Amino acid sequence: MAKKDSDSPLIKRLLEIRSKLLEGSSDVGAANMKLIEWFAGAENGVTNAYNFFKGREPEVTWKAMVWRPEIMPKHRFALWMLAQGRLRTKDRMEYEPNKECDMCRKQVESNQHVFFECPVACELWCKVKQWLEIQHDFRSFEELQQIFAEHYKGHTWKMKARHLGISSSIYYIWEARNKCRFHNVVPDVCWLFRKVQIHVFRFVDVAQMMAGRRPQPWQHGGRHAGGQG
Numbered sequence: 001m002a003k004k005d006s007d008s009p010l011i012k013r014l015l016e017i018r019s020k021l022l023e024g025s026s027d028v029g030a031a032n033m034k035l036i037e038w039f040a041g042a043e044n045g046v047t048n049a050y051n052f053f054k055g056r057e058p059e060v061t062w063k064a065m066v067w068r069p070e071i072m073p074k075h076r077f078a079l080w081m082l083a084q085g086r087l088r089t090k091d092r093m094e095y096e097p098n099k100e101c102d103m104c105r106k107q108v109e110s111n112q113h114v115f116f117e118c119p120v121a122c123e124l125w126c127k128v129k130q131w132l133e134i135q136h137d138f139r140s141f142e143e144l145q146q147i148f149a150e151h152y153k154g155h156t157w158k159m160k161a162r163h164l165g166i167s168s169s170i171y172y173i174w175e176a177r178n179k180c181r182f183h184n185v186v187p188d189v190c191w192l193f194r195k196v197q198i199h200v201f202r203f204v205d206v207a208q209m210m211a212g213r214r215p216q217p218w219q220h221g222g223r224h225a226g227g228q229g
């Protein structure tokens with residue numbers, strides 16, 4: 001059965017999975033045998049399936065940025081979805097008549113627009129970059145991950161704070177977009193920036209206290225203390 005435009009997203013996804021299974025098998029019978037083998041051990045079935053599909057995906061460059069241990073799970077999920085361009089913006093909604101971004105009402109809402117072109121996001125990035133001393137400009141997720149892979153590696157306090165600042169900004173931009181779209185809440189960039197700062201401060205304070213050091217959080221306004229580079 002071939003994929004049709006009228007199929008539901010779930011059916012489309014199941015057909016894609018079936019096609020991938022058949023790609024690596026000589027026929028339907030062989031694909032069925034593979035499924036039986038995977039799940040014969042009961043407990044390892046999901047792991048076997050995961051390893052099969054993971055091995056077939058092309059190598060991605062954003063992994064190092066998404067899987068840093070300091071990033072909290074819900075922020076990581078937003079980052080992971082954005083890395084794949086899969087956050088459900090209006091450009092991806094077939095039946096949405098109004099494609100306009102709710103935050104600025106100027107352009108079509110897309111992953112690219114919400115996070116890198118919308119004035120709300122641009123103003124927040126400006127504040128976060130200045131505060132965390134990130135010198136480079138980025139206008140897409142591709143550019144963001146390339147810059148971080150090249151210039152913001154390592155695990156000093158300052159690097160961790162930068163990665164926390166970026167990942168939490170992405171989460172809070174998406175949260176602001178949802179509040180605007182579904183509850184008509186106008187985004188307040190100063191409040192979004194404050195939330196990013198609170199998140200970074202909290203992590204750095206707790207981590208330094210656990211390491212037996214006196215907390216030395218960033219100062220408001222771009223100065224910093226503690227860590228290197």
Ligand SMILES: [Zn+2]
Pocket residue numbers: 101102103104105106107113114117118119
């Ligand atoms: Zn916008």
